[in-house]
Each structure stands twice: as C-alpha cells, then as structure tokens.
Amino acid sequence: MPTGPLRLLVVAQLVNTLGTGLWMVTSALYLTRFAGLTIAQTGAALTVAALVCLLASVPMGYLADRAGARGVLVAGLVAQAVGTAALVLVDSVWTYLLVAVPLAIADAAQRGAKGAVIAVAVPADRRVHTRAYLRSVTNVGIAAGSALAGVALAVDTRPAFMALILADALTYLIAAALLSRLAPVPRTAKRPEGPRLIALRDRPFLAFVALDGLLSTHFGVFEVALPLWIAHRTDAPHWLIAVVFLTNTTVVVLLQVRAARGTDHPTGAARAARRAGLALFAACALYALSGHAHHTVTITLLVVGALTHVVGELWHSASGWGISFGLAPPDAQGQFQGAYAIGMQFGQMLAPLVVTTLALGWGGPGWLLLGATFALAGAAMPPVVAWALRNRTFHPEPVAA
Incomplete structure (x- = not known):
C-alpha cells in the first residue's frame, strides 16, 4: 500500500469511484423512469452538462492555482456531494439542469485542482506513476460500484435508486474528508502582466x-x-x-x-x-x-x-x-x-x-x-x-x- 500523500489520494479515489460506478450503471434508468425525463431529454441534458464542464475546465483550473488547489479540490467534492444528493428531487428536465449544471462546474473544479495537487504534492518523477496508480484504482472502484448497483437494478424501485444516489453523495463527502488531510497547496501569485488564462x-x-x-x-x-x-x-x-x-x-x-x-x-x-x-x-x-x-x-x-x-x-x-x-x-x-x-x-x-x-x-x-x-x-x-x-x-x- 502506498504511503504519504499517495495513500490519501488512492483511498479517496477508491471511495469516490465506488460512487461513480453506482451512478454510471443506474443514471440513465433513474432519469428516464423516475425523474420524468424522456430518452431524448436525457441525452440532450447530459450533453449540456458535458459542455458546461468542458467550458469551465480552464477557469476552474485557474481558480485552483490562485485560491489553493487543495481547498478547491475539497470544495468541489463537497459541492458534488450536495448536488448529487439533490438528484433525488429531480422531476423534470428543467430541475435536472438546475442540478446538473452546477454539478458540472464542481466537477471541472475538482478535476483541475486534483491535477494541481498531484503536481505539488508528488515529486516530478512520480507524477505520472501517481496518475497511473490512480487510474488502476479507478477501474477497481467503478467495477465494485457497478456490481453493487446491480442490487438496485434487481429491486427496481424508486427508493432503491434513491438510496444509491445518496450513497454516491456520501462517497464525495468521504473523499473530501480524506483529501482535506493533505498538506495545503500554496496559492500562486497573480502574474503582473499579460493574460490570466x-x-x-x-x-x-x-x-x-x-x-x-x-x-x-x-x-x-x-x-x-x-x-x-x-x-x-x-x-x-x-x-x-x-x-x-x-x-x-x-x-x-x-x-x-x-x-x-x-x-x-x-x-x-x-x-x-x-x-x-x-x-x-x-x-x-x-x-x-x-x-x-x-x-x-x-x-x-x-x-x-x-x-x-x-x-x-x-x-x-x-x-x-x-x-x-x-x-x-x-x-x-x-x-x-x-x-x-x-x-x-x-x-x-x-x-x-x-x-x-x-x-x-x-x-x-x-x-x-x-x-x-x-x-x-x-x-x-x-x-x-x-x-x-x-x-x-x-x-x-x-x-x-
């Protein structure tokens, strides 16, 4: 088992991707069967959320540099926990977008911040190794979450799906708590001249x-x-x-x-x-x-x-x-x-x-x-x-x- 910052990153990744596996397997069914979206609306809404995440990636990465990457990473995970829990309240495509758009921004924030945290917390010659290790752990977590999601698919009721959503939200909170134990990442100074992005x-x-x-x-x-x-x-x-x-x-x-x-x-x-x-x-x-x-x-x-x-x-x-x-x-x-x-x-x-x-x-x-x-x-x-x-x-x- 790795030690130091890598151990915290690995355990947090394993917990968080366990929740990812829960949502990946059940999301389309939940949105179309219990949240009031049609198949076409689901596809369109997911595309909108993906575009928002894409457009927010660089500005959120800039925020991580200026505000402190660890703080932005933890805040992004907490925001994702709140947004994920709010999915149980979705009853139309519009209420889904009200939740999904902020979720996409929070996702962009934690993704960019995680890269900056790794860049600072891990020696240069271990950064790619760390990313590789985390990707291996990601596959383990998603596979385990996908297997657990089979329980909800077997029960096939709204409460079962909602329980998985709330479990996913909990994984974000646990990951945030773990990563808050990392050493703070210093803020970078604002460049005296030239463009910010x-x-x-x-x-x-x-x-x-x-x-x-x-x-x-x-x-x-x-x-x-x-x-x-x-x-x-x-x-x-x-x-x-x-x-x-x-x-x-x-x-x-x-x-x-x-x-x-x-x-x-x-x-x-x-x-x-x-x-x-x-x-x-x-x-x-x-x-x-x-x-x-x-x-x-x-x-x-x-x-x-x-x-x-x-x-x-x-x-x-x-x-x-x-x-x-x-x-x-x-x-x-x-x-x-x-x-x-x-x-x-x-x-x-x-x-x-x-x-x-x-x-x-x-x-x-x-x-x-x-x-x-x-x-x-x-x-x-x-x-x-x-x-x-x-x-x-x-x-x-x-x-x-």
Whole structure:
C-alpha cells in the first residue's frame, strides 16, 4: 500500500469511484423512469452538462492555482456531494439542469485542482506513476460500484435508486474528508502582466490538446462501436462483449503503472503517444477483419483486437499525463490540467457519433479510417511536443535516473 500523500489520494479515489460506478450503471434508468425525463431529454441534458464542464475546465483550473488547489479540490467534492444528493428531487428536465449544471462546474473544479495537487504534492518523477496508480484504482472502484448497483437494478424501485444516489453523495463527502488531510497547496501569485488564462493562448499546448482529443475517441470505439459491431456485424456470441470489457478492466488495473514507465518527461511521453496510435490502428484493423471472419476466427480476432486496443489505451493515458504535467508552468498547473481535460472531454463527446458512423456505417473501410486517424495523431505528437518545448520559458523538471 502506498504511503504519504499517495495513500490519501488512492483511498479517496477508491471511495469516490465506488460512487461513480453506482451512478454510471443506474443514471440513465433513474432519469428516464423516475425523474420524468424522456430518452431524448436525457441525452440532450447530459450533453449540456458535458459542455458546461468542458467550458469551465480552464477557469476552474485557474481558480485552483490562485485560491489553493487543495481547498478547491475539497470544495468541489463537497459541492458534488450536495448536488448529487439533490438528484433525488429531480422531476423534470428543467430541475435536472438546475442540478446538473452546477454539478458540472464542481466537477471541472475538482478535476483541475486534483491535477494541481498531484503536481505539488508528488515529486516530478512520480507524477505520472501517481496518475497511473490512480487510474488502476479507478477501474477497481467503478467495477465494485457497478456490481453493487446491480442490487438496485434487481429491486427496481424508486427508493432503491434513491438510496444509491445518496450513497454516491456520501462517497464525495468521504473523499473530501480524506483529501482535506493533505498538506495545503500554496496559492500562486497573480502574474503582473499579460493574460490570466495563459493555457488558452499556448498554441503548442493547444495543438497537443487537440491531438489528445482525437486519440481519446478510442474510448468511444471500445464503449460504443465495438459492442454494436460484435452484436450486429459479426457472428460472435453476444457474451463476448462482456469478455472484452472484463479483459480491458483487468489489463488496466494490472498494467497501467507499468505502461507509464518512461513517460515522466514530455519527450518520452510523446513517443508513448506515437506507440499508442500504432496500437490503436492495429486494433481497428483487427476489428475490421472480424467482420469478414467466422466463428472461432471471429472471436480470436476480436479478443486480440481488444488486447491490442487496451495496450494503446495504456500508452495514450500515460502520454497525456506526462505531456500535460511537463509542459505546464509551475505556477499554472491547475489551468493547464483543466485545458488538458478539454481534449479528452471533447473527444469523448464526439466519439459516439463519429465512431458509430464510421465503424457501423462504413464497415471495414470506416475501421481503417479510424485507425489511420489514431496513427497520424500519435505520429504528430513528438513534433508538436518538440515545438512546445522550444516555446517554454522554463525547463520541465528533470526526471530522476
């Protein structure tokens, strides 16, 4: 078990993501069956909340830098606890938006603040390791929460769903209490001149964010396109969907920390992004081939494709952490972490439409086009990071040998 600040971060992450798993599994059913929203309203409202979170990411990161990252992180978690508990009062799309919009802002605040806390509380050569460890823990927490959510699904009553919502709210409060024990993060001084939101004017960094957003659409490939592809465009049994999801979760838990080795400096992280793009291209090619295979060959191609995909996912995640930490000025980690989050959020927002259109609509050629996009985005990362490093007014902290 890790010690010091990492222990607090890990335990808080485990508790909080346990609640995330509870809500992820039950949210759509609760909103459409018990909160008065139609399916169309649910989709639209979730999109609005995602946009608000995206737009608030950099300003909330700036707030974390100026007000103290630990305080903003704890306040954001407490606000999420209050907002989550208020979900039991939702009875229409409008009351849901009244809750969901502030929740999205609080989520943006705690995300940017968490990155800034890690940047200060953890030595430079352990930041990516910490992120990797937390991602492994995240998968454990979400899996456990998802399993517990099955109780509410089995009981299938409004009180059962409300109990899970309140349990989710409690996890935010527990996480906030744990993280309040971290040492305070000093506030950064206001820059004497120039713009405040410097991350939005840093063109090399924004180019990295855009490329990372393109690579992030692979999450939509795995979560949306691949299950539909297996069910409707191959002769593989439907239970294979559960197998590939379980495989993905298990590999992330076991290997994310190992995959993050060598990505503490932006240069090494950029090389990992290039490898990620190639692995994702190979996965897409295997998925494409599975649509023309039969029986055992189909299953083999899909399983090998899923394993290749998760390797690309591990490298992609580690590369983003290493680059975003390394390129951020020491006094602006919060807003640069917020800007980094924009790419992933935007990529995941676009992913369902893009990946289903290409993979399900175009079939094999669509899969190959998706794969080529991943490969090109990964290949572009090293020159973009080199451009960014040439434009730094500081040098990323050296990595311990």
